[in-house]
Amino acid sequence: MAIIEVNGVHKAYAGRPAVDGVSFAVDEGEIFGILGPNGAGKTTTVECVEGLRVPDAGTVRVAGLDPVADHDRVTRLLGAQLQESELQPKITVAEALELYSAFYPDPADWRALAERLGLHTKYGTRFAKLSGGQKQRLSIALALVGNPKVVILDELTTGLDPRARRDTWKLIEDVRDSGVTVLLVTHFMEEASRLCDRVAVIDKGKVVALDTPSGLVSRAGSATVISFTPSQPLDETELDQLPGAVSVEQNGGRIVINGTDETVNAVISLLARHRITAHQLRVTEATLDDAFLDLTEAEQAA
């Protein structure tokens, strides 16, 4: 069942469209990613979901409620991550958790939450003295303190080192496993691949693709790249006719074929048939990075 429904949302700033007919639905219990280049309209979209911006056209529903007309009720269902600048540098971890839990009618036990997020040894530490990873954990704790059904996390791991980023991913999985739906805005392909059940790729205010991370990868024009240097020249027509081959390039004796798994098997049979040896045979799989570039490049070139 969809807990967030965004339908044909448009939002312009001073006549310039930032969000241009965006639609998607987030199912209860999933981690749904919004991925896109800078300025694509991701933040504006989630601000419409939070009721912080009013769409010029289209509708948004959170658990069936309008985030603008039913703002108070929606605020109780949604936990949003704070921007760093929204916390006073001198506030301590315990003070921030206690203060924010007082904003909600039915808050979580903030001490249990702090323990779950590994913040219980930092109660007396001022916000300004926390490490980047600890600040992120506090912002997640504050997003969860109101016992939300949905948590919205925007650029969660930007600026974190690889270990802190991985720790944060584990936390997000734990949050989802506890029954909270997660809407995650990210620039990181690895983060989207690892965490998200489904991803909407937004570019220039439009959803250019919506699929599982592996679905997006397999849609990329060239899911598998096969390259090798044959011991003897190969007939180009035969290469072009390989099943699944999207493109074949020959450069200085090296052959590079964009294709599929099926193409890999066909290349091996072709080589065996002609008794040709392949030197430095490499088969690489496309990643979400490739899919993202494929999906957004056409637009950039336009």
Ligand SMILES: Nc1ncnc2c1ncn2[C@@H]1O[C@H](COP(=O)(O)OP(=O)(O)OP(=O)(O)O)[C@@H](O)[C@H]1O
């Ligand atoms: N308050 C505003 N006033 C005017 N223009 C804005 C405002 N907020 C965003 N924009 C413009 O709207 C477009 C979309 O911005 P938005 O912040 O939604 O994109 P984003 O995908 O979240 O980008 P980023 O990844 O860089 O945070 C951009 O061109 C941006 O410059």
